[in-house]
Each structure stands twice: as C-alpha cells, then as structure tokens.
Amino acid sequence: AQSVAQPEDQVNVAEGNPLTVKCTYSVSGNPYLFWYVQYPNRGLQFLLKYITGDNLVKGSYGFEAEFNKSQTSFHLKKPSALVSDSALYFCAVNNFNKFYFGSGTKLNVKP
Amino acid sequence: ETGVTQTPRHLVMGMTNKKSLKCEQHLGHNAMYWYKQSAKKPLELMFVYNFKEQTENNSVPSRFSPECPNSSHLFLHLHTLQPEDSALYLCASSQDPIGRTAAYGYTFGSGTRLTVV
Numbered sequence: 001a002q003s004v005a006q007p008e009d010q011v012n013v014a015e016g017n018p019l020t021v022k023c024t025y026s027v028s029g030n031p032y033l034f035w036y037v038q039y040p041n042r043g044l045q046f047l048l049k050y051i052t053g054d055n056l057v058k059g060s061y062g063f064e065a066e067f068n069k070s071q072t073s074f075h076l077k078k079p080s081a082l083v084s085d086s087a088l089y090f091c092a093v094n095n096f097n098k099f100y101f102g103s104g105t106k107l108n109v110k111p
Numbered sequence: 112e113t114g115v116t117q118t119p120r121h122l123v124m125g126m127t128n129k130k131s132l133k134c135e136q137h138l139g140h141n142a143m144y145w146y147k148q149s150a151k152k153p154l155e156l157m158f159v160y161n162f163k164e165q166t167e168n169n170s171v172p173s174r175f176s177p178e179c180p181n182s183s184h185l186f187l188h189l190h191t192l193q194p195e196d197s198a199l200y201l202c203a204s205s206q207d208p209i210g211r212t213a214a215y216g217y218t219f220g221s222g223t224r225l226t227v228v
Contacts, residue, residue: 004153009151034216036219041120041221041222041224042221042222043113043115043117043201043203043219043220043221043222044201044203044217044219045113045219046216046217046218049216090154092216094216098156099156099217100153101153101154102153103151103152103153104151104153
C-alpha cells in the first residue's frame with residue numbers, strides 16, 4: 001500500500017535554532033515529493049518539491065529538503081527557525097499521478 | 112490568495128439540512144479536487160474531476176454529492192450529514208490532470224470549516 005508517514009505530531013524548536021520535520025514514504029516507482037505548509041484557517045501552500053536531480057532542494061521562506069532514496073525519506077529543514085514558521089506542515093508524494101499526504105506535523109517555534 | 116476561492120469559509124448545519132460548498136478557480140487549470148481534512152489524519156481525497164468529468168470517487172458516502180459544471184467551478188452538495196463529517200473541506204486544482212500534473216503539484220483553496228450539529 002502507498003503511504004506517507006510523518007512520525008511526529010508536533011515539533012518544538014526555539015527561534016534561531018535549526019529545525020527538521022521528518023517524512024518517510026512507501027510507494028512503488030520513482031515518486032515526486034512535495035512539502036506544503038498550512039497556516040491557521042488557510043489552505044495548503046506549496047513550499048518545495050523534488051522531481052529529479054540534486055537531492056537537496058531549496059524552497060520558499062528559506063526551507064530546504066533532502067531526498068534520500070535509500071532511506072525513502074524527504075525531511076524538511078531550515079537552518080534558523082523563525083516564530084512565523086509556526087504552522088502545520090504536510091509531506092506529500094505524487095506517484096503515478098496520485099497524491100498521498102501525510103497526517104501533518106505541527107511546528108511550534110518559540111521566541 | 113492562491114487563485115482558488117472557497118465559500119463559505121465557515122458553515123454550521125444540522126443533520127437534516129441541505130447545503131452546498133463552492134470552489135472557484137481562474138488559473139486555467141483543468142483538474143479539480145475535493146479533500147477532507149480531519150485533525151491528525153492524512154488528507155482524504157474525496158473526488159477528482161478532469162475536464163469536468165468525474166474520474167475518481169474514493170468510496171465517499173452518497174450524502175456528499177459533487178458537481179462540476181465547468182473547469183472553473185466545483186460544488187459539493189451536502190445533505191443529511193453526520194457529526195463525524197465535521198472537518199475542513201479543501202478544494203484544489205491542478206494544471207494538467209494527465210502526466211505533467213505530478214510535477215506541478217496542486218493549488219489549494221483556504222477551505223470551508225464545516226460543523227455538523
């Protein structure tokens with residue numbers, strides 16, 4: 001079965017510290033990988049994607065993600081967190097033109 | 112604004128009511144989707160429309176009835192809902208439902224927060 005796992009319901013980090021939001025996937029083939037962010041009372045906004053090429057992709061707001069094929073992971077990272085980064089983050093996989101979303105990870109960045 | 116507009120933003124309805132959710136996009140996209148978002152659960156794909164034709168129905172109960180009159184508008188008609196249907200309903204669109212969609216991703220609306228009482 002195709003699935004996307006975000007093992008942490010919540011991640012807490014102090015402002016200025018690096019952050020990591022984890023994502024692993026289980027799909028057949030070579031999927032396309034995405035991260036979306038959702039602010040309160042808003043829809044999901046595209047952050048970044050991996051299609052092919054360099055395993056480290058850079059996206060909006062200083063975020064980046066590293067694709068690791070052997071570990072089937074696509075963790076989201078940022079070197080220095082901001083309070084305004086606090087939101088709900090979704091990992092998604094597109095495989096054979098179907099999207100599979102994780103359950104989301106709430107990121108809390110404290111001043 | 113993302114270019115995908117959903118109305119209303121909030122809706123409270125009784126179990127015997129009939130209401131409709133509306134989604135509108137003017138991005139030139141040809142595929143539209145309804146998703147259900149419940150707390151701590153993966154987004155659940157409900158319906159997919161490609162070029163106004165329904166191409167996917169993920170075993171959604173018949174109390175949810177979608178309608179896509181054209182490529183820019185998508186409705187979700189609701190009747191005799193249950194309290195467990197309370198959730199955030201998200202509409203999304205994508206540029207091309209075939210092949211290239213995978214690389215472009217989706218554009219989401221802000222959602223309708225539905226509460227069934």
